[in-house]
Amino acid sequence: MEEKLCTLAVRIGVRSRLNVLNLNVHAENFYVHLFNELFGLSLVNANAYDQNATAIDLVDVLNKIIIQVSSTATKQKIESALSKDLSAYEGYRFKFIPIVDDASGLRKQTYAAPAGITFDPKTDIHDLTSILREAAAMEIDDQKRVFDLVKTELGEEFGTERLETNLAEIVNILSNEDLSYEQKSLQVDPFEVDRKISFNNLDSLGSLIQGYAVHYARLDGIYTEFDLRGVNKSNSIFAAINAEYLKCQAAEAGAGLFFSIIRSVVEKIRNSSNFNRIRLDELELATTVLVVDAFIRCKVFKNPNAYNHVAA
Template sequence: MVNRQKYYNYISDRIEILSSKIKLNGKLNLLDLNIHSETLYRDLLNILYNYNLQPSNIGKANAEAIDLIDVEQKIVVQVSSTATKAKINDTLKKEKIKGLSESGYNIRFIFIANEAKNLRGKSYTNEYNISFDSNYDILDKSTILEAILQLPIDRITAVYDLIQKEFGEKPNTLKLSSNLAIIVNFLSKENLYDVSNIIQLNDYGIEEKIIFNDLSDIKESTFDEYKIYYGILDRIYGEFIREGTNKTLSVFRKITSFYEKEIPNRELTNVEKFFNIIGKVEEHVLKSDLIREIPEEEIDMCIRIIVVDAFVRCKIFKNPRGYSHVVT
């Protein structure tokens, strides 16, 4: 659900910005943005409703009454910034509508600036009886966003990609280069059922550190559960070190930085601080497109393995005197 919310928030913000700009430009009689928006909404409707809309005026000076057409599904769409009953009635009485009605087309209106909820459910002068239901066929930014929110994750991702490309924003460098996300990605591909080559850790030393930091309440559910993957993660880190990269070091430094931000908060228990670190690592990792295809439950599991491992390696929380994370 985290990715869905992130994508939806981004999409809704941009559509709202676009709507505001269209209204402002309209007051100044600047209509270029309306033309570009028609293309955006064509692609957006195609994703939302599985249409194959194309501009209706290809090869023509102008296609009266309609902007977009799907010949196969017999859908025509008028894209407009003017959300009035008169606008709909004027369109429905155009001569072009007669031929479309006779050919079995359905007409839909999408208003890209103002909301059109006051237009839905009303009667209109549909003298050519083209297929048109004012409850269903009048769209605006609110109905579009509602439809987006109901999409499966793969299609809401497609909408997100479309909006991002249309707005021309540069990719966030974090999305391309989060080393923590790279480690999660590698760890997710490992067979975590197979711990036959488990590295024996100094369990006495780990337990001493757990007690020293008042983390005993989560010893069995968290530390005992995830420390067994030390060897798998150690191999991944070792491969990066042999390649001469700084991924391992940067991962440790990042987790340590999350821990350091928790230290000053005297009102929280160390158990709460530990889970806050997990939450911050997860928030950081989820910003990376690298893990888009990994189920959220696997991401959470991998992050817990990484944070427990950082505890064992003395990267977070205080160490009892003489504690070392060396293996047996």
């Protein structure tokens, strides 16, 4: 969880630097929720009290805390905020949140806080590094709440880094193929395929498997061309489908297992950075062709004795 929080901190920093124009308003609302979770505060946006609030962005009346959130991380910015009329907040503690990775240099400076306002730069200046440190010290359940909060803030772009896969590349190729006709060379032996279907209790899927088996020659050609681009290209695809089969077989069998493999492979492809987005039904069609082909080629499910699927 701490590693995930570290990744979140990096993403927050990147997001902050990329959204300079509307950064402050967006960051104010985000830090309201984040600091309430981290420190158990009751912060609200200062505009809820005063549309013309000067130097103050967030207010916690209950705990007597005022905060300025700023994309400018300088001593002058803090001094400017402290020089404003803060008499309405007598007895409050002032905190400063510069949206930067490291504000340790600001914590070493001295500042003149107005009468009635408490400000200790060592503890009252919070950057992304110090926020992450606070989160790392929390209990696991509390960390999860913070993680979920920031994940929601970052939206769908947040998540485990997406990598390219050969599975996605094959689907990209298949999505441009006309699957409405059968290529005639290197056909499969329907009797042998039927034997494997029965051997694995997949009789209810017999027509589906035999129907998609007609694409065996097409995929054989694609795999042959694919392997010219590098070592183990097609083998990596078979290994990936087999891995999903092995994962799913612990909980499923028969037709249920077959469709679980398809769902798992679809998800793996959708999470690939090189997947060219297509409609879901088209993706499921291409994936079913791949899984049926892997079934025929002995990459998934058990083979009956003397199984030989290829017929010239």
